[in-house]
Amino acid sequence: MAATLNLVGAGHVGRALGRVFAASGAFALQDVGARSAASAQAAVDVIGAGHACAGLAHMRPAQVWMLAVGDDQIGPVCAALAGAQPLAGAVVFHCSGAKASSELQPAIDAGALVASVHPVRSFADPAAVAADFAGTFCGIEGDPGALALLEPAFEAAGARLVRIDPAAKTVYHAAAVFASNYLVTVVDAALRAYQAAGVSPAVARELARPLATEALANVFRLGPEAALSGPVARGDVATVARQHAAVTGWDAPTGQLYEALVAPTADLARRKHGAS
Structure with missing residues (x-):
């Protein structure tokens, strides 16, 4: 029973x-x-x-x-x-x-x-x-x-x-925050950046939608290393620096977010090229 x-x-x-x-x-x-x-x-x-x-x-x-x-x-x-x-x-x-x-x-x-x-x-x-x-x-x-x-x-x-592992319970829960909450925050930054370039909110969502959905689909189909693309993955340091300066000039907190993501993305890129 x-x-x-x-x-x-x-x-x-x-x-x-x-x-x-x-x-x-x-x-x-x-x-x-x-x-x-x-x-x-x-x-x-x-x-x-x-x-x-x-x-x-x-x-x-x-x-x-x-x-x-x-x-x-x-x-x-x-x-x-x-x-x-x-x-x-x-x-x-x-x-x-x-x-x-x-x-x-x-x-x-x-x-x-x-x-x-x-x-x-x-x-x-x-x-x-x-x-x-x-x-x-x-x-x-x-x-x-x-x-x-x-x-x-x-x-x-x-x-x-x-x-x-109960000793890693807080890190386990943070994984869900990264996979859900912070993902929304990053997409919000993208939408606001599009709008700063003169794109309407409705069109901004349509511009970001295929990039976000295809990137996520590739992560779960191929793994994060294979899914990574863009200037950091290419080692285009000049473009990264120029984007960071421009974003910071537009909105300092979003510039800090951009900067915070460069190092972990560069680490992912090194894993990508080491695996290729």
């Missing part, structure tokens, strides 16, 4: 994963706890399973506890959980991509096995995530005993698990 699961946190992540677990039978969802009964009930209504509870003390003991709370709340909520519930032998895990399972020290002290399972998804639309969870990559780390229970359950829910 599936292990009993209590969900602490009624936000987007909790609702989406709770719905996935309820639909797949990966866990037997028992109680859903939140700061208020109304919030917990709203989550239960979305999930379609579980019993709403206002506060940790009103939840029943469970084999597994999932803390679907903000990063800065993991430690305090875990401490409160350890003070309110018997955790010896239970599995306690959180869903943060930035914090390691060691953040759950109060649960460890109470005799629990701990882990972290980070679904690599945007949870802006919990219903959409729940409906399309199959194939979702999850970074997972923690106690072997916790992983022995969690890994088959998440796989039953359709997850693709990737074990990560």
Whole structure:
């Protein structure tokens, strides 16, 4: 039979994963706890399973506890959980991509096995995530005993698990920032530079679109070394210097961004030519 699961946190992540677990039978969802009964009930209504509870003390003991709370709340909520519930032998895990399972020290002290399972998804639309969870990559780390229970359950829910080094958890999370957030920042710099040259915003997006999409497609098809092109890859130092000066003259912060990218791009170019 599936292990009993209590969900602490009624936000987007909790609702989406709770719905996935309820639909797949990966866990037997028992109680859903939140700061208020109304919030917990709203989550239960979305999930379609579980019993709403206002506060940790009103939840029943469970084999597994999932803390679907903000990063800065993991430690305090875990401490409160350890003070309110018997955790010896239970599995306690959180869903943060930035914090390691060691953040759950109060649960460890109470005799629990701990882990972290980070679904690599945007949870802006919990219903959409729940409906399309199959194939979702999850970074997972923690106690072997916790992983022995969690890994088959998440796989039953359709997850693709990737074990990560807990000591490098912050770097792991930064990888997502580079692949997503900072990518948007760099494209924004390109769009603003086009506009500085007199191109309308709508046309600027059309000019940047094939460059960005083809570059990304080449990275994932050929690898970053083969995908790299442009003046740094060619060793055209004069053009790089001229562009840096021009961009700095137009907008100093964007000039700093341009300069910051030269050295790592030159390193990538050396790898490119060393591999060719």
